[in-house]
Amino acid sequence: MKRLWVLLALMGALAFAQGNTITIGLTVSKTGKYNVESVNQLHGIELWQKWVNDQGGIPIGGKRYKVALKYYDDESKAERVQQLYSRLISQDKVDFLISPYSSGLTAKAAIISEQYGKIMVATGAASDSIFKLGYEHVYQIYTPASRYLTGTLDMLRAADAKLKKIAIVYEDSKFAKAVATAAKAYAQKKGFDVVLFEGYPKSTTDFGPIINKIKAAGAEALVGGGHYADGATFARQLYEQKVPLKMIALLVAPASDEFAQLGDAALGVVAPSQWEPLVKYQQTCGPSPAQFTKMYQDAYGKLPAYRAAGGFAAGLVLQRALMDAGTTDPAKVKAALDAMDVTIFFGHIKFSTDPASHGLQLGHEMVQIQWQKKGGQLAKQIVWPLGAKTADLVYPIR
């Protein structure tokens, strides 16, 4: 009998504890091809969780709610994502969702979150198409793909008013293709002549055939790329083949610190980045960029990449919406997300409420980085927009 009382007391305590906890579910690519980016993103989310719990939790309607995370390894596979998000919602009964890393996986997770009417904050996913399907519960943190390279092209035009011929070469992935297609339209609007517009398979390691095409087309600048592995390979082979390009702008890869391993092949390469530790945003809530950077460095011993910042930002946006709503009622939290217009350490956050593009990120802008030599060492510098720059753009690079 005594045991039964103890058990009942424990169950009661557990129920009480659960009542003051918000559980956020997600999948992480602990294995498979997104392993690096995804774990990086998870670090940001975990740092946010620690930061918020250290403050006693999220203050919602006079009570404080601790944050618990529930996540599984999706193996970077779409079919795993669908199974696991269903499980998170129906078995684990999580309160809110954060997306997996990458547009492809997020598109799969979004189907499930929408089916169950669960709010999902999407980070690490820049594709526009997810937000053109009429979903009402998915909210994007990143600048969408359609605006990914527009700043790069503006910068190129500002650096060289005469340049005409550009090549757009992209990885055949949902994200890169969306970026490239939008960039092509924008480039033509800006008066560039797109002499080569071509995709390459995800597994490409030999860029020889593509490089021969770039040379044959007489391109003066190159924009494109996809994810890390292909971008790093592409940059190295462009350097080795001495392709006479005045500017090389690649997605994702050059924004990572590991890109410096390429040595001289990294020099001059430009990348749009969602976020950099050097940015100077005046936040209206949460930590400042410098505070976030320090917290991250203290926790992981290195500078945060933008994916980690995006992870933290996803948590922070959800936190802000819960605080604004003053309740955990999903309908009210959704209304708070729809009304959100804030600047956090990650930049400006505002979501589209147009039914045709609901949840699409409208506020956030990209910064352009370039690898330059600083005191004999390769270092990333912000070169665009001019208001945020830490160095002048080196142009032409070859």
Added chain:
Amino acid sequence: MPEILASVLDGLLIGLVYGLAAIGLTLIFGVMDVVNLAHGAVIALGMFAVYLLFGAGLHPYLGLFVVALIGLAFGVVVYLVAVRPIINAPPLMTLLSTFSVSMIIIGVGTAVWSTSPYNVNFPVTTLRILGYTVTSARLVAALAAVLVTGFLYYFLYRTTLGKAVRAVANNREAAELMGIPSQQILAISFGIGTALAMLSGALIATLFPFTILSGGIYELKSFVASVLGGLGNPTGALFGGVILGLIEGSVAPFIKISWTNVIEFVIFVLILLFFPTGLFGGRR
């Protein structure tokens, strides 16, 4: 026109490296009828081996010799642990067993190195020959592939051990009756096949950055090259690789790059349908 020629030459050079990888696969199949599904993972191991040796201060080209020895030893161990106990079981068993080896290598590799790309960052000279730009690394890789193949041929046709390997490949029972210790020969053959796969991986690592998952695509290309050249025929596999490289190089200027793989695998199916023993005949 110069671009098309450049593309074809690039294809030829890389095709020789594909060929070397394919020889590793086809040799093991030819000698013991085992389709080695760990081939791709072993190629990736070769990449990491040369990377680690380079980190320890050894030039990648000198590292190739060490990689070959490591490959030989590793192959013998894999044979003894994962293949020998089931060498006479139905083919599905060896398929599953070598697939398991592949999963173990990739699993351990992901845990140790993650799926981040690594890069053997050694100085590479860029040469311009009549408007054709080629890196020294590509030329050396192609040359090394040819030399290794030549050496393999010398071994198989001019040495007693090599002749024993061919004898076991031809008829294991008859070879045993002649006093050839077939189990040892099989172990050595598996070791040589593995060493060739690791060598090709090491050569690829001097050309391109790689991850622990990079071997997969070369495993697929090895299958296509082996089937093109006739399964079990090492020279055929080298030529199969060259043909594959030439196809990649010569079609690239005219079609979208994404279609190259489609064309390769359509050819793969056509060869299987119309030339089941490959263009150069099967096992020799």
